[in-house]
Amino acid sequence: MVSEIDHFMDGLMRRNPHEPEFHQAVFEFVETVMPYYLDHRKYTDARILERMTEPDRIVSFRIVWEDDNGVPHANKGFRVQFNSSMGPYKGGLRFDPSVNVSILKFLGFEQTYKNALTRLPMGGGKGGSNFNPKGRSDREIMRFCHAMMSELFRHIGESTDVPAGDIGVGAREIGYLFGKYKQLSNHFTGGVLTGKGLSFGGSEIRKEATGYGVVVFAEDMLKHHGKTMSGKTVAVSGSGNVAIYAVQRAMRMGAKVVTVSDSRGFAHLPNGFTDESFAILQDIKENRRESLAVFAQEAKGVTYHAGKSPWSVPAQVGLPCATQNEVDETMARVMAKNGMECLAEGANMPLTAQAIHVLKDAGVIFGPAKAANAGGVGCSGLEQAQNAQRLLWTRDQVEQELEKIMRSIHEQCVEYAPVKNGVTDYQAGANIASFARVADAMIGYGYL
Numbered sequence: 165m166v167s168e169i170d171h172f173m174d175g176l177m178r179r180n181p182h183e184p185e186f187h188q189a190v191f192e193f194v195e196t197v198m199p200y201y202l203d204h205r206k207y208t209d210a211r212i213l214e215r216m217t218e219p220d221r222i223v224s225f226r227i228v229w230e231d232d233n234g235v236p237h238a239n240k241g242f243r244v245q246f247n248s249s250m251g252p253y254k255g256g257l258r259f260d261p262s263v264n265v266s267i268l269k270f271l272g273f274e275q276t277y278k279n280a281l282t283r284l285p286m287g288g289g290k291g292g293s294n295f296n297p298k299g300r301s302d303r304e305i306m307r308f309c310h311a312m313m314s315e316l317f318r319h320i321g322e323s324t325d326v327p328a329g330d331i332g333v334g335a336r337e338i339g340y341l342f343g344k345y346k347q348l349s350n351h352f353t354g355g356v357l358t359g360k361g362l363s364f365g366g367s368e369i370r371k372e373a374t375g376y377g378v379v380v381f382a383e384d385m386l387k388h389h390g391k392t393m394s395g396k397t398v399a400v401s402g403s404g405n406v407a408i409y410a411v412q413r414a415m416r417m418g419a420k421v422v423t424v425s426d427s428r429g430f431a432h433l434p435n436g437f438t439d440e441s442f443a444i445l446q447d448i449k450e451n452r453r454e455s456l457a458v459f460a461q462e463a464k465g466v467t468y469h470a471g472k473s474p475w476s477v478p479a480q481v482g483l484p485c486a487t488q489n490e491v492d493e494t495m496a497r498v499m500a501k502n503g504m505e506c507l508a509e510g511a512n513m514p515l516t517a518q519a520i521h522v523l524k525d526a527g528v529i530f531g532p533a534k535a536a537n538a539g540g541v542g543c544s545g546l547e548q549a550q551n552a553q554r555l556l557w558t559r560d561q562v563e564q565e566l567e568k569i570m571r572s573i574h575e576q577c578v579e580y581a582p583v584k585n586g587v588t589d590y591q592a593g594a595n596i597a598s599f600a601r602v603a604d605a606m607i608g609y610g611y612l
């Protein structure tokens with residue numbers, strides 16, 4: 165088995181040199197899917213693994229925008245349209261200086277299998293720009309978004325490719341992007357972007373959906389192993405869209421949330437978040453767009469640790485919600501030693517491959533991103549459904565549908581997952597269940 169995996173990865177790395185994040189995402193998938201793949205001749209005969217690791221296409225373009233001093237800047241823009249077997253390409257846009265083709269290919273690949281698990285008609289894609297929104301004024305963000313859409317609009321559409329938010333892209337940016345799309349196309353096509361404002365075709369709960377979904381999934385995993393979230397100490401990383409609503413949902417489930425972080429350090433709340441400290445965090449991050457150091461000054465019972473990650477704080481549940489590869493093997497050992505029982509990935513690929521092995525070997529229940537954080541894109545699918553119906557569902561309706569999606573993902577994982585020492589292998593379950601769904605669709609289309 166190891167030699168088949170190595171052989172496959174050698175070929176992939178030769179065909180896609182200098183793309184470490186893409187190699188990592190494919191390895192994490194192939195490592196668990198290979199035995200199932202080799203057991204089914206319909207897949208091996210169709211060379212389906214080789215085919216599904218090559219994106220349908222990658223669009224790359226220049227974005228020129230003007231800053232507040234009238235100086236022009238040029239950034240790179242991309243859209244990776246990875247796989248449309250399950251439906252129109254669907255996945256977020258990321259604005260961050262680190263954005264490159266390797267990162268967007270890893271994200272587009274992961275998105276394809278995540279979206280398949282939702283069972284909604286969505287293919288996988290991802291895009292973005294190396295534009296750094298930090299420190300930019302609202303006007304500059306608007307001009308950048310308008311400039312980006314001047315090219316992106318040619319490549320997207322409600323039945324072609326439907327972008328949404330990701331790191332650095334929230335409701336404000338989606339509003340500017342949608343406004344420009346509407347102007348250029350002279351169509352009000354709600355279903356072309358998701359994460360829109362509620363007054364122009366957005367959905368209730370989309371803002372909260374990823375963070376809420378992560379906690380619902382963690383609770384399902386705990387329950388499946390005879391445990392519960394209530395009373396547990398929870399460490400969260402990040403303090404953006406996913407992290408904020410993971411904190412809120414975990415608090416509502418009776419957990420004590422003791423950390424949040426950003427790229428400059430982490431905030432420690434030994435007695436856990438209160439409604440008051442949560443409201444301050446939300447205001448600082450969503451309205452004032454300030455750093456966690458400010459949060460630590462304004463909220464009671466908070467210490468700030470510059471330049472450190474939150475994983476040395478003992479917790480029974482870990483929710484990494486910041487970015488890729490934020491947890492390495494050493495941190496995973498610390499988590500396991502400190503008694504972690506369950507970890508659900510809120511961010512995409514926050515754990516290195518070695519970190520996942522350390523946690524699984526220590527018997528920690530591990531929820532991979534493509535299952536645990538699928539609530540965001542699941543709710544985007546519900547937004548598209550509302551746009552197609554020209555209706556706005558109530559908060560309760562959306563929340564019920566979203567919980568159904570998360571529960572169904574948990575069931576699919578359990579159906580396909582091996583069990584080792586009494587612990588369900590959700591990583592293998594999520595990968596095999598989604599592989600089978602995408603592979604069967606691709607085979608159904610013939611050799612394309």
Ligand SMILES: NC(=O)C1=CN([C@@H]2O[C@H](COP(=O)(O)OP(=O)(O)OC[C@H]3O[C@@H](n4cnc5c(N)ncnc54)[C@H](O)[C@@H]3O)[C@@H](O)[C@H]2O)C=CC1
Pocket residue numbers: 329330331332333374402403404405406407425426427428485486487488490510511512537538540541
């Ligand atoms: N927004 C969504 O609906 C979904 C987002 N995700 C993933 O969740 C993660 C977070 O995304 P959002 O919350 O939407 O973005 P965001 O832009 O709202 O927040 C990102 C957070 O991560 C922190 N961060 C960024 N780079 C970091 C670094 N190098 N080290 C430490 N912290 C860092 C930022 O300070 C911020 O707190 C990403 O991996 C994203 O791909 C996954 C599913 C859906």
Ligand SMILES: O=C(O)CCC(=O)C(=O)O
Pocket residue numbers: 254255256257275278326327328329330358512537538540541542544
């Ligand atoms: O809502 C969406 O379409 C995309 C969400 C996303 O980017 C993700 O799941 O990583």
